[in-house]
Amino acid sequence: MPSAALDAALADIDTVFDGFASFDETGCGYCHAPEETAYLRTPHVPIPVDVVQYYLFEVPDHFDDHTAAMRRLLPQAARAMADGTLGAIGYLAHGLSRVDWRSWPAEQAAAIEAFLNAWWQDALTKPEPHYGIDDIFDTCVTIAKNVVPFLDCWGPGPVADAHLAHCTDVWLYDLLSDSSPFSWWYDGSEDAGLADLRSWLAGPGAARLRAQGEPDLAIRAELLALPYDERWAHPYWASASATN
Secondary structure, rough: OOHHHHHHHHHHHHHHHOOOOOOOOOOOOOOOOOHHHOOOOOOOOOEEEHHHHHHHHHOHHHOOOOOHHHHHHHHHHHHHHHHHOOOOOOOOHHHHHOOOOHOOHHHHHHHHHHHHHHHHHHHEEEOOOOOOHHHHHHHHHHOOOHHHHHOOOOOHHHHHHHHHHHHHHHHHHHHOOOOOOOOOOOOHHHHHHHHHHHHHHHHHHHHHHOOOHHHHHHHHHHHHHOOOOHHHOOOOHHOOOHOO
């Protein structure tokens, strides 16, 4: 069951984005069936979840008004993200990561931000969320273009700590090589996001990993604080733990 906060955030999305549509949408004649495009032009009519998924991850230039289409999809898209019926996430750029939703009217932007925070916090309480915890984080931060709110609310606890260990293990593969673990973060805000993530993992994240009995992950996370050459010249890599 979703948390009360997630239920409230979804209800707010339903209210704020009720009645939106891309009224003049013609879609891509090569990719979009006419009956599918008609859903985008028509408010209030439920859209099949496979059509929601298809349009949510479609490239913007296949729409006459991509921003309007995202507003039309939002109520059903948010619920499908929350209940796991959207299908896979993280395999393509999410449509909300491609629009400047923070420039939308304040009520709309606030509803999206509240949903992302509530969805992430709800996932942290579940040993097996509907999607991989790293995919949920990836989706949230690439839509928000900011990692800090999602790191700040990553509270302690057995489930949240297990998710931290998993995510750290996944992320370090790229971060230690100065690469990005986020496949679909396109704009200049990614550099700041990566810097914030490295700083957090090397400090508070590493301390938590060590406290929960993950010294190897903690040491590798702390290496992120070092310049690239020093990082790879560190004695850790010659230690027995590095070969396990």
